[in-house]
Amino acid sequence: MTGFFRVATYAVGLIGLFAAFSHYGIPQLVPEPPPVEERVTGTMTTEEFVTVGARIYARVCVLCHSGLGDRAPKLDAIAMAWRERIGDPRYRGKAKNLEEYLRESMVEPSAYVVKGFGKPGTNDTESPMPEATKGALALNPGEIDALIAYLQSAAGTQVTVAPRAGLAAGAGRPTAEPSIGEKALDAVTALQKFQCNTCHRLPGLATEDGAQPLGPDLREIWRTAANRVAGMNARDFLTESILFPNKVVAKDFESGLMPEDYGDRMLVAELLMIVDHLAREH
Ligand code: HEC
Numbered sequence: 001m002t003g004f005f006r007v008a009t010y011a012v013g014l015i016g017l018f019a020a021f022s023h024y025g026i027p028q029l030v031p032e033p034p035p036v037e038e039r040v041t042g043t044m045t046t047e048e049f050v051t052v053g054a055r056i057y058a059r060v061c062v063l064c065h066s067g068l069g070d071r072a073p074k075l076d077a078i079a080m081a082w083r084e085r086i087g088d089p090r091y092r093g094k095a096k097n098l099e100e101y102l103r104e105s106m107v108e109p110s111a112y113v114v115k116g117f118g119k120p121g122t123n124d125t126e127s128p129m130p131e132a133t134k135g136a137l138a139l140n141p142g143e144i145d146a147l148i149a150y151l152q153s154a155a156g157t158q159v160t161v162a163p164r165a166g167l168a169a170g171a172g173r174p175t176a177e178p179s180i181g182e183k184a185l186d187a188v189t190a191l192q193k194f195q196c197n198t199c200h201r202l203p204g205l206a207t208e209d210g211a212q213p214l215g216p217d218l219r220e221i222w223r224t225a226a227n228r229v230a231g232m233n234a235r236d237f238l239t240e241s242i243l244f245p246n247k248v249v250a251k252d253f254e255s256g257l258m259p260e261d262y263g264d265r266m267l268v269a270e271l272l273m274i275v276d277h278l279a280r281e282h
């Protein structure tokens with residue numbers, strides 16, 4: 001039990017740091033490293049393994065699974081909730097225990113979509129959560145196991161996965177990700193890579209004259225972003241606007257135009273750079 005508390009405190013500390021970081025909007029001077037590369041070895045203790053999972057969780061999953069539970073469900077009661085999930089007639093997966101349910105939720109998020117959290121317009125049949133082993137997240141099997149260990153530990157239940165040898169950093173991770181393209185190293189390159197400038201006027205990018213852009217002018221969004229939605233700071237609002245563009249639709253603009261799949265195509269580092277760039281005074 002002491003082990004669990006120590007890890008939980010550690011994870012809460014990390015999550016706190018992450019929240020403070022986004023709250024104060026400290027500009028990032030150095031681009032983030034690639035999404036996650038945690039070393040998992042066969043000789044780790046369960047406690048070390050859980051700690052690796054906590055670090056991955058704080059860096060990747062907290063982006064949506066914040067303590068608020070508004071963008072994605074809170075996972076602290078999952079040890080109780082999973083039975084209800086798999087008993088639901090809407091459940092399309094194969095899980096028979098908590099470990100399997102957690103793995104399936106990450107690898108195949110649409111096997112069950114928690115009520116009210118589906119992609120808009122899909123009647124909770126499609127999950128907005130990116131597949132954890134692909135695209136932007138691209139976690140390897142060792143990292144998935146570490147996350148399961150962390151989630152089980154944080155939910156106060158028995159850890160049923162053990163570190164496996166041979167799943168060192170990067171194992172199973174594709175070296176080139178053709179679907180997501182080369183990683184952008186700064187915000188302006190990232191905005192160009194995702195062609196945000198075809199629809200938006202943006203800070204730091206030359207404005208093309210002529211055609212009226214399809215989307216709002218974002219050159220001064222840093223002035224208003226913190227005041228758009230009650231309880232959301234500028235970075236949260238921008239993150240949500242990019243990952244779930246139809247949740248809050250800008251006045252005088254149409255919904256359904258902005259691509260809804262950036263969550264599948266962007267690296268976490270690219271998203272963070274873009275959010276920082278738009279949230280900062282120019
Ligand atoms: C882009 C946002 C996003 C990210 C990033 C994300 N999730 Fe999710 N996740 C969701 C949403 C939304 C749901 C609810 C819809 C569903 O059931 O699929 C969800 C559901 C889940 C569930 C099932 C919850 C339940 O109550 O049944 C688990 C487990 C989960 N996520 C784990 C993770 C882990 C671990 C990570 C980090 C690797 C992660 N998620 C990253 C958005 C996200």
Ligand code: HEC
Nearest residue numbers: 194195196199214215216241245248249250253254257258
């Ligand atoms: C095909 C056109 C298109 C592309 C490409 C596009 N957007 Fe948008 N975007 C829109 C439209 C239209 C809106 C307004 C409707 C809405 O809020 O969903 C919008 C809204 C936004 C908002 C919220 C603005 C506000 O004031 O509420 C942000 C932030 C944003 N986009 C950022 C981006 C970023 C960053 C990219 C690139 C990663 C991008 N957009 C790519 C069309 C686009």
